Amino acid sequence: ATIHDQKLNRGEGGELHQVAAGSTPVLTTAQGGPVTDDQNSLKIGARGPTTLEDFHFREKIFHFDHERIPERVVHARGYGAHGYFETYESLAKYTRADIFQRAGEKTPAFVRFSTVAGNKGSADLARDVRGFAVKLYTREGNWDIVGNNIPVFFIQDAIKFPDLIHAAKAEPNSDFPQAQTAHDNFWDFISLTPESMHMIMWAMSDRAIPRSLRFMEGFGVHTFRLLNAKDESTFVKFLWKPKLGLQSVAWNEAVKINGADPDFHRRDLWDAIHAGNFPEWELQLQLFDQAFADSFDFDILDPTKLIPEEVLPPIAVGRLVLDRMPDNFFAETEQVAFMTQNVPPGVDFSNDPLLQGRNFSYLDTQIKRLGSTNFTHLPINAPKCPFHNFQQDGHMAMRNPVGRANYQPNSWDEGPRESPAKGFRSFAEVEAGPKARLRSETFADHYSQARQFYISQDPVEQGHIAAALTFELSKVQTPVIRERIVSHLLNIDDGLAGKVADALGLKAMPKPADAAVPTRRDLGALDSLSILKN
């Protein structure tokens, strides 16, 4: 159609539309100006130079030039879907969070699954941790449970996060390799960071190569608190259990799938949801009090430890159903901004030093990545409940205070007011101690739960862990790094250490790594972890 064929039609609401001949709308510039010719730039003569005057061409190219935003500094490759969370029954006894007050209550949700180390264009089946980030649009604001598919983490203090991620991602001089091939930097860091051993057992297991996003568990990792109407606290761990069960692929399958279809996981989720096979997870909670926390063998603030489900059986409190793919990947999956500090009244943090650091990091990273303090104005990040505040201006402001008052208190009876009754309240924990860079002695046992995980695996799965460690370490060029890892394995399981050392052709078995607290080896009680006996 040319401009001459266009006419103005009125829509249902009386608004004017430009329509081309036929039923398609007229192509316009971003300013709404109708475009005559989108195939040829404006030239002097058919073969002449292109003019600067061609505002349509300039706008089109300039906009294209700015299409990319920085990828996430971690978890760059991800795939999201919409759905809802349905509460099974009231949890008012434990929490005043509105989402848990009424049985059958449905809360809109958006979930983004991701790999951690690979770039945005990397392959889906890399051996890696998977992000499992859930945004719940509650009636009291957005609640983000920003978790992973593994219940523990590599490090105990957020100050180590940049080092962990630098070591895991591409090396600064070569810019390779990525997640699925091992390299000296990563294993060097791990070998010097014994607290990572429990997580390493999980990462070398089949858990790190899921068959599908639909067959994955999710974990909030940290201990949080629930607070009821009387501000009484119950500690809580969040777990997502897939209704389809847990399934992984073997490493040789993962390598082939990555080669044949690097989009395997996202295609699987897209196909399932479009076919009406909506994946579903149950939200389960491990609830416990201060007395349990004090009696437990490990520090419940240590994110390298879990609370075994045999010791503290989780209770199911609701289900998450994913039933709709985003209309636009960029607008929704790429621009969604998860933040651990987004919690509703009735949910609170613990002093886990990894969580405390995350609560700082995510706001900072969203402002950097999305380019404006107004990233909550994007529809995917905006609350779906009423919200009012005096924030104003900034880049791309879509919302500004209405009326005269943009502050409070004011004499104009305008604008919102805080509410001690409805608002977020922190648990009034009493804190005292020297101001110092410390790590608690209660965080010092790095091997018992690593061993517990290893012995919980069946012989085939144990074989996969040994094979994964052998494969990864065989890519490490520096002998001392291989030896250091084996010296840690000796504190976990002799058989595993022996298999890996043999397969790597180590000439002599290294000594077990120093353990800051007695390990099971030192105690001579290799089969009777007290947490398993409970």
Ligand code: HEM
């Ligand atoms: C992104 C989980 C530790 C900083 C993410 C995402 C997940 C996640 C799932 C992707 C969110 C999305 O899909 O958009 C976790 C878990 C951790 C952990 C489970 C430990 C238990 C940390 C720590 C820091 C950190 C310690 C920093 C101190 C970040 C940053 C992003 C991110 C900067 C990128 C966010 C974005 O640009 O959207 N994390 N993370 N994470 N995480 Fe973490």
